[in-house]
Amino acid sequence: MTLPAPARAEYDEFRVDFAAWLDEHGADLEPLRTLPEDIHEQHRTQSRVQRLLFDHGWLRRGWPEEVGGLGGSKVVRGALAEALTERGYEYPFAMGMIEVLGSAMVKFAEPELGAEMFPRFLAGEEYWAQGFSEPEAGSDLGSLRTRAVDQGDHWRLTGQKIWTTWGQFAQRGVVLARTGEQAQGFAGITALFIDMDSPGVDVRTLRAMNGTDEFCEMFFDDVIVPKSRTMGAVGGGAKFTMAVLESERGVFAWQRQTWLLRRLSDLLAEPGIDERAAGRIGEVYATLYGLRLRARDTFRRVVAGELIGPQSSVDKMLLSTAEKGVFDVAFELLADDTLLGDGSVNRAWRSDYLYARASSIYGGTAEIQRNILAERILGLPRER
Ligand SMILES: Cc1cc2nc3c(=O)[nH]c(=O)nc-3n(C[C@H](O)[C@H](O)[C@H](O)COP(=O)(O)OP(=O)(O)OC[C@H]3O[C@@H](n4cnc5c(N)ncnc54)[C@H](O)[C@@H]3O)c2cc1C
Incomplete structure (x- = not known):
């Protein structure tokens, strides 16, 4: 499938205009070239640059005007x-979550x-956390136990x-909660949009194996959530979740492969990498x-307004194979430095290698994707 002609023209024009802007504003984006190792600093740096991209309109392109965007084709979001x-820049991390949770909000929440x-969220003023997984409900979200009781x-x-990425930075959370009976499975689940500073919300960080406080546990103790914060229909959590997971498995993969290609080219530039490693x-x-x-x-189908559907599991399988592949080969070829080196470049390879292990877990495990394919x-x- 090829891009419809107007979207193609918009893509080409965006690329030219954005390249010219980057020529002019390269210095402002320099912090994105090598992100700080400290996760708090990373968050601050990325939010600052996100704000800049928003203020200059780049991040607003491809989103509807009703939610603060500038309209136009979604294709520019991928561009x-x-x-x-x-x-050679990192794209701000929140751009992934904006695709995943922001798209669902635009689709399901009340327009106001x-x-x-x-x-x-788009401007980097806020970060939103995805509160889906629980200690006893990850792959099988239909068995989740967080409960929202109707109080009028x-x-x-x-x-x-649990496993809430960047929960410590979040001002809002998109949380799946049971509003019906446990026996109803997914049919009794509803998506809610919550303020993380509400009384009764407690967030505790969890350390990932690469040493960063990548994710959190979130505890809710009688938290009041106005009914106007219901996202989609009561009991409509299955539809909401499918939309989120399909974006996470599909559109997210497009963004991530751009970064993986960059990391592979970083590897080619490492000293000692020569034609012996070509195979x-x-x-x-x-x-x-x-x-x-x-x-x-997949991105073309999103642009054309088609449903992504279970095919996005193919993207997710390929993503985890490619992500592990890039860092496995880096680890093999730079073994001593990656294992023992204490420079920031060594630490980055080590951290990315360890993080890549998660690529067959986040967004749905490899086994679950295989079940969907089958x-x-x-x-x-x-x-x-
Ligand atoms: C880096 C990272 C970031 C994350 N960020 C978030 C986030 O922001 N928000 C959020 O809500 N969650 C997040 N998660 C959680 C993630 O969605 C879950 O870890 C994932 O869905 C798997 O759930 P689980 O960990 O409970 O494992 P389980 O579901 O308990 O699975 C354990 C093992 O059993 C296998 N298994 C389970 N069911 C089946 C089956 N039916 N058939 C075959 N095999 C099966 C799985 O493949 C896996 O190997 C994140 C995870 C990671 C690693």
Whole structure:
């Protein structure tokens, strides 16, 4: 499938205009080239640059005017991450979550809520956390136990979430809660938008194996959530979750492959990497390029307004294979430095290698993606 002509023209024009802007504002974006190692500093740096991209309109392109965007085709949202990484910058981390949670808000929340809240997320004034997983409910979200009890004009929320990426920085959370009976499974789940500074919200950081406080636990103790913060229909959590997960498995993959290509080119520039490594690097490049083609097709379908559906599990499988592949090969070729070196470049390879282990877990595990492929695409018998 090719891009419709108007979207293609907008993409080309965006690329030219943004390249010219980058030529002029390169110095302002320099902090994105090598991010600070401290996660708080990283968050501050990325939010600052995000604000700059918002103020100059780049981040607002491709989002509806009703939620603070400038309208136009979604294709420019994909072009932005690509253009930044091609110049050697990281794209602000929140851009991934904006695709994942922001798109769902635009689709499901009351228009007034989207108009009030979404621009703050887009501008980097706020970060939103994804409160889906629980200690006993990760792959099987239908069994989650966080409960929201109907109190007339508000919900009373009680329960616990876990593995919440950047929860410590979040001003808002998008939380899945049970509003029906446990036996209803997914049919009794509703998505809520909460203020993280509400009384009864407690956030505790968790250290990931690369040494960063990447994620959090969130505890809710009788938290009052106004009914106007319900996202989509009561009991409509399944639809909401599918939309979020499809973006996470599909659109997110497009952004991430731009970064992986950049990291592979960083590897080529490392001293001692020569033609002897060509075979291994070539293998990884082929997988990464497969991901790129696949993710491009998914992004085109998003641009054309099509539903992504279970096909995005193919993207997610390719993403985890490519992400592990890039850092496995880096680890093999730079083994001593990566294991023992204490320079910031060594630490970055080490951290990325360890983080890559999570790529077959976040956004749905590899086993779950294989189940989806088997059952929903190949039509094999369902597991249960
Ligand atoms: C880096 C990172 C960031 C994350 N960020 C967030 C976040 O911001 N918000 C959030 O809500 N969650 C987040 N998560 C959590 C993530 O979504 C869950 O870890 C994931 O869905 C798996 O759930 P689980 O950890 O409970 O494992 P489980 O579901 O308990 O799975 C354990 C193992 O059993 C396998 N398994 C489970 N069910 C089946 C089955 N039916 N068939 C075959 N195998 C099966 C799994 O594949 C896995 O290997 C993050 C995770 C990581 C690693």
